[in-house]
Amino acid sequence: MSIHFKHFLLFGVLSLGLLLSGCVRSSNPDVERGSLFQFQDGYPEVRSSSIGLLSENDQPLINITTDIVLSSLIYSTKDEKRAANVSLEIRILQEDGDFTKTVRKDFEIESEFEGSFISQEVFTHNEVIEVVPGTFEVNITVLDQSSDRASSRTSQATIPNPENPQVSLTTIRLLGKNLELTENQYTPITTYTVPSKIDSLKMDFQVTNNEVEDPLTINARLIQYPADTSYARPMNFNNYSPSSLPYIGVDMRRAEEIDTNVRRLDQPGSVLIEFKYPLLERGTYRFEVETTDQDGETLYRARDFSVMSENYPSVMTARELAEPLIYLMDRRDHERMMEIQEADSLKEAVDRFWLSNVKNMNQARSVINLYYERVEQANKQFTNFKEGWKTDMGMIYILFGPPWYVDRYLNTMDWSYSYDRNDPQYNFTFRRPNLKNEFFPFDNYLLQRNQGYFNVQYRQIQLWLTGNILTNRL
Template sequence: MRTLLLFFTCLFAAQLISCSSSKMDNVQRGIDYNYKSGYPEFRSSVFGFVEENEGPVLEITTDIVKGSLVYGSKGETDSLSADVAVDIQITDLNGEQNIGSKRITRQVVTGDESITHSREVLSIPYQLQVKPGNYEVSVTVRDLNSKQKLTQTSKAYIPGAKQNDYTLSEVQLFGKENGDNTWSQISGYHVSNAIDSLRFVFQVISPQPDTPLTLDTRLVSFASDTGLPRAITRNNYSSSSIEYKGIDFDQTTEIQSTRRVLSDYGSVFVEYKFANQNRGNYRFEVTAAKENDNDEEIFKGRSFGIKSKNFPAVESVRELARPLYYLMGRGDHEELMAISDTDSLKQAMDRFWLKNIGNKREAQQVIEQYYTRVEEANKRFSNFKEGWKTDRGMVYILFGEPFHTRDRLRQLVWYYSYNTEDPRYRFFFEQPKLNNQFFPFDHYVLNRNNNYYNIVYTQRGLWLNGQILQRQI
């Protein structure tokens, strides 16, 4: 009896794991910008669908940040130009087609010298007719002026459907800003809070069926850490806290759910619209099933996270005020953020910097260096919250790039001294969960210690008196 009970327990657990795994395999979260200082910054997205007249199509979109390119003078004019090449390599994972590659070149010409700070993107679309199947798409963006290149790889699946059968494409996410009538595709996980409305689009792929199809959709939010990190010198987080876990997919809140029945359909696109949400982590889910046939349910999902308005940049006064938390005491920072008037908040921030540094020109250099690190932290360490709020982001902003790093399974060590045995200048980060299909984030928690008090105090002093311009630590 005991053996039989154990057998059924294991069988039940295996079914749960299999079901969960199957669902997670069908959840998309997009691909965000590859970031490496001095390299072109871009993200690519791949969407497989069925065109009514042309059949299966791969739609590949490459969005390149114009400000990440290297510009040179164009002829004898005052114009600046950047040249970029996009190499697309498509592989049929089933080995049935020899697809080859495609190169697309573009030139950006402008008379605006501030283009090097622009977050505007150059969008390059490409479509290719293919057969149903599994595909791997590698997109390489090469800056033809700097000769630097980066590559992103993603996968796409275009299923085939027989008569009276059906399936679903992946879910696409679009956003629209207030007052703008144009929907822009959001190919990554991170969504700016400037977006006013969200739109989810997927395709029901099917020849003309004879059975109605029920679509159940819902938008859910997950319990997650979106707040400021605990100070380096305070106690460590408990393993049960949301700050330690980062995000808890078992704690969900249903925001909205709908049911739609399609009675006369072929390969059609279906869309759902929502108002943008508060900062946090969300998933749009769709479950499709023929009436009275729950055994053939198909599940698709699109996860996303709402970040700050100008993410990954920090531009508004309030966005610039928040990261000062690392240079101020908690009480002073709470008092600063309590200022509701924008002009008064800006004046308080100016007084903070000039009071400590005095020299206006020097203060401007320090401020520029500080917020450069904040933006870089957003690009390098963002997961379920902005990168500057993560433990790695906090250490990076205060201390900069480590002299040496050691990366082992579930442990990362940053050294800020050539003496790797000096405990004051090394920071241990623990990874509570490995990045996998069930937890698709790089989440590291700092091992906090009171012994860091003196080095943190000294480092704050370097920022506040301007000496950070001469020495980093």
């Protein structure tokens, strides 16, 4: 399979650094949230989703989508062909029985790019595996044959017994369509985050009802939660108020109803139901489905997702490159820059900012590469209900880099950039107001600010603006 692509980046190509990240999946099995970006430097970056279904002739199936990020692979050139060789292994293990199955595939992925770059282009493989009714653990392992390094992801799929009269709802699958890349084809979205370049979204799920005399009513709705999307405030500002949205993160008590729908199923059997929506604005959403089984018990399924910036988690457009400059600019100057609507003019303003501070062109290129590399790494490590670079930890990571030491407690995290853990200037404490749980599945760590950080942040910004960040990180 051959995949060809080109990407424009300011001042050339940025280098990609991959760090280990966690997952957003909740412990609540009724709510699917996809995953964040689990990756490790030098290993293939893998994202996946699984859904259990019954075919038209009631054959139990597991539909598995695997995305492999192209920039995480190692390529070699042979006979003027640049390609990476990848092995994919899918293992199906029945949790409530003894059924197992393993599928192995080898792929040669071709690409035209030269050198390293930041890109979220993926190689996608869909696999449909015949199984038996039950609940399964799906283990996916991707091996880069050049580096002999592998990454794994695990998900779960449940398929009802077609001979059982019990009413069932499958996991909700989220799919997207980008008209620039595909004509009319929806492809599964394996992550919690959805780039805003997706033209439309589709949710599908399967309802099974084998009780002939008892029709089903399916209630579905799309809701949006108020969520903080602001930039992180300077380190010397006051701490967030407990009543503010940045402190709360997501106000899950004030859901706004975007759409509701009621469907009645009069025929027995399994039915695949689809809901389609045009491009949604930036925000945090939940699509939920509810019905009642023959015993009067409520069945509930939901899919949570968040619509992010256009090329998320990369930053590629002029506006995406301009926004993170908030951490290096006077806020009024940044507001004036963001008022520029024309893309070329905004790009020129971004270029002028860098070159007016870092006078040397070659040095400026290196500083720019480092800055936006950290922006993307912040997105991949700290994203919750908003872009990772907008979080407090994202701001500190961009300005200071990876912490030297990290100490974790129940709801507190300490980052140290000094051998002295008591050094007040280079030790930062983050606290999360809400503990992560099935109802609030986000890590919302907030920096404990104080006025003494003014000089610390000012000196760090000057290292960036003079280019000295390349030789003196702190």
